[in-house]
Amino acid sequence: MDIRRAFDDNWADPSKRLHDLLGRRGFELPKRPNLEWVEIGGDNWVLVNRSPNWDRGRSFHIEPNASGNIVVFGENCTAIGTVHFRGNKNVAIIGGPDSGRTPLHLHFYANEQLFFWGQGATSNTTTFVLAYDHTRVLVGEWCMFSASIMVRTGDEHAIFDATTGETVNPGKDVIFEPHVWVGYGAAVMKGVTVGFGSIIGAHSVVTESVPRKCVVAGAPARIIRENVSWARQRTVADDTAAKFRAYEQTLTDTLARAPLGRT
Numbered sequence: 001m002d003i004r005r006a007f008d009d010n011w012a013d014p015s016k017r018l019h020d021l022l023g024r025r026g027f028e029l030p031k032r033p034n035l036e037w038v039e040i041g042g043d044n045w046v047l048v049n050r051s052p053n054w055d056r057g058r059s060f061h062i063e064p065n066a067s068g069n070i071v072v073f074g075e076n077c078t079a080i081g082t083v084h085f086r087g088n089k090n091v092a093i094i095g096g097p098d099s100g101r102t103p104l105h106l107h108f109y110a111n112e113q114l115f116f117w118g119q120g121a122t123s124n125t126t127t128f129v130l131a132y133d134h135t136r137v138l139v140g141e142w143c144m145f146s147a148s149i150m151v152r153t154g155d156e157h158a159i160f161d162a163t164t165g166e167t168v169n170p171g172k173d174v175i176f177e178p179h180v181w182v183g184y185g186a187a188v189m190k191g192v193t194v195g196f197g198s199i200i201g202a203h204s205v206v207t208e209s210v211p212r213k214c215v216v217a218g219a220p221a222r223i224i225r226e227n228v229s230w231a232r233q234r235t236v237a238d239d240t241a242a243k244f245r246a247y248e249q250t251l252t253d254t255l256a257r258a259p260l261g262r263t
Contacts, residue, residue, distance in 0.1 A: 003068045004037055004045060007091070018091060018114045019136055024254045026140045026178040027118055030074035030095045040071075044085060047072040057101065061085070069108065079104055079117065087111040090130070095119040096141075104128070110135070110171075113153070118143065118178065125149070126182075131156060132171020135190075140178030144232065146202070150187045177212070177258055178251060181230045193259045196251065197229035197244070212260065 010016040011032070014023055021027045036050045040060045044067060048054050057080030060071070066085040073079070074095040081104040083092060090108040096119040105127040106115055113130040118141035126149040128137055135153035154171030161168055172191035176182075180194045183202035188194065193209040200206055201217025201224075210216050215225040231240055248255075255261045 003043060003070065003089075007047075007070055019116070019138060020257055021138060021140075021175075021254065022093075022116065024257065026251050026254045027116065027138065028095070028141070029093065030072060030077070030119075034075050035072070043067045044069040045071070049073070049075045057081070059083075066108075074098075074119065078102065079123075081105050084108065087113070087133075091115070093117065095121075097122050106130070114138075121145070123147075123149070126151065129153065129156075135171045136173045137175075138173075139176045140180070140196075142178055143176050143180045143182070144230075145182045146184040146186075148185045149182055152187075152189055154190050175259060177255065177260070179229065179247070183217075195260050196248065196255055199228070199230050209260065212255075 017023060023029050034049050035047045038046045038048060038050060040046055041062055044062050059082045061084040063086045066088060068089040069085045070091050071083055072093045076098040077094055077096055078099055079094050079102040084107045087108050087110045089111055090113045092106055092115040094117040102123045103125045104123055107129045109131045110133045112134050114136040115128060116138045118139055120141050121139050121143040123145035124147035126145045129152045130137060131154040137151060137153060151174055153174055155169050158167050159169040174188060175193040177196040179197050181199045183200055185203040186200045188206045192206050195210050195212030197213040198210050199215045204217050204221040205219040206221045213227055213229050214223050215228060216222060217224050229244055
């Protein structure tokens with residue numbers, strides 16, 4: 001089956017989507033009516049609002065044997081950066097933001113991986129390395145990433161048990177629930193879920209999942225404050241906390257289905 005047709009079928013059927021969170025509140029998929037397919041070489045495709053300058057600030061590096069890869073940009077998405085495909089049948093869905101320049105650098109080093117960037121999420125330069133087959137990185141809506149951040153689903157080289165030969169560092173998914181703030185120079189490693197409303201301090205190395213509504217910092221990162229969240233404004237209005245709690249209520253079903261909600 002043509003890779004585009006298969007993708008369209010999976011998009012239309014929630015039971016076939018690449019992750020259970022996709023399409024749910026906080027992880028909504030871009031609307032499709034004004035998006036068109038553009039081939040970028042070797043049976044690799046971009047689904048995008050094909051305005052005259054749709055590719056300005058965006059570059060695609062496709063290695064010779066890479067094929068069947070897809071990148072989706074939301075209709076009004078202004079994200080820029082690079083996408084590097086070494087493997088096959090990978091999918092990147094970049095929903096937002098709708099204004100500003102959000103530099104993202106995506107490296108797909110394996111096969112059948114998924115990257116999702118939610119609506120309203122922003123970055124001042126973040127590198128995502130998807131290094132193992134079938135791993136996923138999901139970033140929920142309204143997340144805020146600073147600069148010089150690294151997110152990885154696995155290590156670049158294998159570590160094995162010297163007796164059994166078993167690989168001891170397999171790749172794992174990384175999930176950012178909605179409304180997460182990641183500070184400058186942080187590194188978020190494989191297997192981590194960062195909970196709704198939480199904050200990662202500058203230069204932190206996050207190796208374990210982060211609970212909701214807390215601050216973590218350090219290398220390795222540790223909880224330093226709980227029952228807190230953040231706002232983009234420098235000062236907090238009288239109704240900020242109430243609006244935050246109301247927003248959290250709209251995510252009840254999504255958060256229950258996320259990894260932290262199932263533990």
